Amino acid sequence: MTVTNRNTPTLRSTYRHGDLRRALLEAGIDLARQGGPDAVVLREATRRAGVAPNAAYRHFANRDDLLAAVRTAALAAVAEAMEAELAQVPTTGTPTAQAHAKVRAVGAGYLRFAHAETGLFRTAFGGRFTVQHDPDPAMGGATGLNPFQHLSAALDDLVTAGALPPARRPGAEYLAWSTVHGMALLSIDGPLRGTPQQMLDGLGQRLLDMVERGL
Amino acid sequence: MTVTNRNTPTLRSTYRHGDLRRALLEAGIDLARQGGPDAVVLREATRRAGVAPNAAYRHFANRDDLLAAVRTAALAAVAEAMEAELAQVPTTGTPTAQAHAKVRAVGAGYLRFAHAETGLFRTAFGGRFTVQHDPDPAMGGATGLNPFQHLSAALDDLVTAGALPPARRPGAEYLAWSTVHGMALLSIDGPLRGTPQQMLDGLGQRLLDMVERGL
């Protein structure tokens, strides 16, 4: 692992702390998990890492830089939740049925993540955010696809299976995403807050029915 | 207007400032309009009203109390946007057509408001919020209906007109609201940010098509 090369800048294999960057990032993720993006406080992260406040500046340009790293991790976690749902889609059944199931899996993963990991969800999608259109290993699970790309892929499958007219494909991800994003937020901050998971799941399924019929 | 009664606490008709409560509230609304809920800063509101910071405590219990008043005003503004759209629904046409048009009007009002008054929208629906189920003059326009109640009424009309099976009515407001809420947020904070109003309107119409078909 430790390859020192005369011609390239020397990379130290260890730091005094061990791996302070990772420790700070993980503290940040924990803070986000509990309190959303505003809870990602640089000083608190250093406190949890057992280090002086300014030590963070060796690893992150500033507080926003740390927050951005936390957000990337949160996006990856959303992608993993989707992948967990996708993995449960049976490979039996018609291509059409499978394609529909995949779209539902992506949506259900999103909704369940929002409910189970509220703080991380709000960190990923709570403030301003954009989506990348190219796979990025940092943002996905095994596949390297981010949440948006999982949705796109599922919709493409729907077209391939003949379950969605190609003419309706453009922009469809924004319609589907809107739907599921809205319910996620209503269930976190809005009037659906406090609704038991079971009812939320039922409502989520009705929502996905609506999208299937409506797209 | 000034009725002084021996048996009830005396109500002064004027204050030194004139009406500091209103001045602070309006400053707060202005701050929210420009920067969302976090921008509603008590000290800044007093600055704009030309008054010492602590003067606010004569009229609001604390900063949260001021924010709550601003939020109520923001909700009323959303309701008014909906009412403006509803007023344009032609009274000709079948009851079914009218009912559909009303649902669309409510949705379009919501989406347009989110785009035109981003800060107020985020103040109304950005953080934790609940909806009242009883009309409250403070929250509505002429009707006193809040945004949620407008949506409910429109869906009821859809059932009455026979365009929505009664069995599907319960919970339908959450499905419809989710859809439109999600797009509103994607167009404010998400990947739809910066999309021109015209395209957003088109996407919004497709979204409402989807809801109509899917409900």
Added chain:
DNA sequence: TGTACATCAGTGAACGCGCGTTCACTGATGTAC
């Protein structure tokens, strides 16, 4: 109508808070000879 009094809206000054960030530093580690 005039005067003494009570009310209470707004003042002026100060508080503690926790934050992000900068500075000059120190001393453990890796490197060159």
Added chain:
DNA sequence: TGTACATCAGTGAACGCGCGTTCACTGATGTAC
């Protein structure tokens, strides 16, 4: 292998900031007689 040196991760102390909020006050206004 040993020694002198350079690097740079983490330290310690301090900063200015703007915030919400509390305190004792003052003086314009309305009220009672």
